Amino acid sequence: MSDEIVVTPHAIGEHTIEADAIAPDRLASLSQLEIARLPVWAGGRPARLGDIFSVRGERASTVRIDGDATHVDGLGSAMAGGTLHIEGSAGRRLGAGMTGGAIHVLGDTGDDAGSAMAGGLLRVGGRAGDRLGAARAGAAKGMTGGEIIVLGAAGSEAGAGARRGLIVVCGDVGAHAARGMIAGSVIVFGAAGAGAARWSKRGTLVVAGTVDVEPTFGFACTYRPPHLRLTLTYLRAKYALPIDDGYIHGLYRRYSGDMAELGKGEILQWVTE
Numbered sequence: 001m002s003d004e005i006v007v008t009p010h011a012i013g014e015h016t017i018e019a020d021a022i023a024p025d026r027l028a029s030l031s032q033l034e035i036a037r038l039p040v041w042a043g044g045r046p047a048r049l050g051d052i053f054s055v056r057g058e059r060a061s062t063v064r065i066d067g068d069a070t071h072v073d074g075l076g077s078a079m080a081g082g083t084l085h086i087e088g089s090a091g092r093r094l095g096a097g098m099t100g101g102a103i104h105v106l107g108d109t110g111d112d113a114g115s116a117m118a119g120g121l122l123r124v125g126g127r128a129g130d131r132l133g134a135a136r137a138g139a140a141k142g143m144t145g146g147e148i149i150v151l152g153a154a155g156s157e158a159g160a161g162a163r164r165g166l167i168v169v170c171g172d173v174g175a176h177a178a179r180g181m182i183a184g185s186v187i188v189f190g191a192a193g194a195g196a197a198r199w200s201k202r203g204t205l206v207v208a209g210t211v212d213v214e215p216t217f218g219f220a221c222t223y224r225p226p227h228l229r230l231t232l233t234y235l236r237a238k239y240a241l242p243i244d245d246g247y248i249h250g251l252y253r254r255y256s257g258d259m260a261e262l263g264k265g266e267i268l269q270w271v272t273e
Contacts, residue, residue: 002057005035008066010054015043016091017052020074024063024082024101032058065090073110076103079120092129095122096136098146111155112136117143117165123239127152130174135161141182143167149239156193159186162203168235170242178205181265185231189247200258200265204228208247208270217257217267225252225268246272 005027018041027035035058036050049055061082068088069075076084078097086094089107095114102121111129114122116136128150134157135142142161153171160176162184172190181200191209198214205211206228229248236243251271257263 002060004062004064005055005057005060006064006066007035007049008054008056009052009069009072012052012069012071015071017042017072018074019049019052019072020077020093021049022063022065022072022074022084023076023079024061024084025080027063028061028082029059032056034058068107070108070110076101079103089126095120098122108152114143114146114148114167116141117146117148119146121146122148124148124150124152127171128154128158128169130155130157131160132158132169133162133165133167134159135180143184149235149241151241153190158188159184159205162186166231168241172209178203178265181205187231187235189243197265197267198258199261201262202264204266204268206252206268206270211267211269213255213267213269214258216259217255218259220254220256220266222251222253222271224249225254228252228268246270 021038035055038049065086070089073091074093076095080099081101084103086105090109092110093112094109095103097116099119104123106125108126112131114133132154133143133148141163143165144163145165148167150169154169154173156174158173158177159167160179163182165184167186170189175193176195178186178197181203183202185204187206189208192207192211197205232248252268255267
């Protein structure tokens, strides 16, 4: 038994690797040889994990990807526990459908990170791609629980179809953030692209930067939201995020909508301290 399992990419090349077998709870009971024999897909062809990665350690609930995994998709998907550390960047569908545990990525991640996530923590040190925490293709709802923290920017449709859970993006987000959101919270410390919260039914989109509010949202008031103060204080304490007191104690314009749907959602735009 080891303190951690270290997986090092050594034969990826330009091929896309499908490696949803790499998840802490799936490796926790396996020997080093059994881990190396797990199936993966390399460039659309079946392979063994040991053909693409070197493996060190066994029977541990902490897994570390020691190197860049930009071309590796599905890491930590559907994981229910343990901790996955990625020392570089990751590919698409990182933590998709995860229900527990924690994923920490030092670099960027591709599209669909945290899609349909139901629990646990996904923390991205760089930039996230499109559809962060959003619904899977053809699905009616996105993430239903858990927390996603992105220290950089994110692409389009962050939190689209979210039902519960918390998404925090320290940079900008692309178009259609929180589109069709059913409930939950998306907090953006940068600017939000066009179509923010369009067709949302409930839930909260917080934007510290600029946002073009859809005409189907109505201005309600300017106030200091007590629930947001608690959330931001929690985030700063738990994740050491550089959240200024001005955001915690500041004023926010509240817009209610989308009136084309239930009209019980809201956009909170930071005004001033």
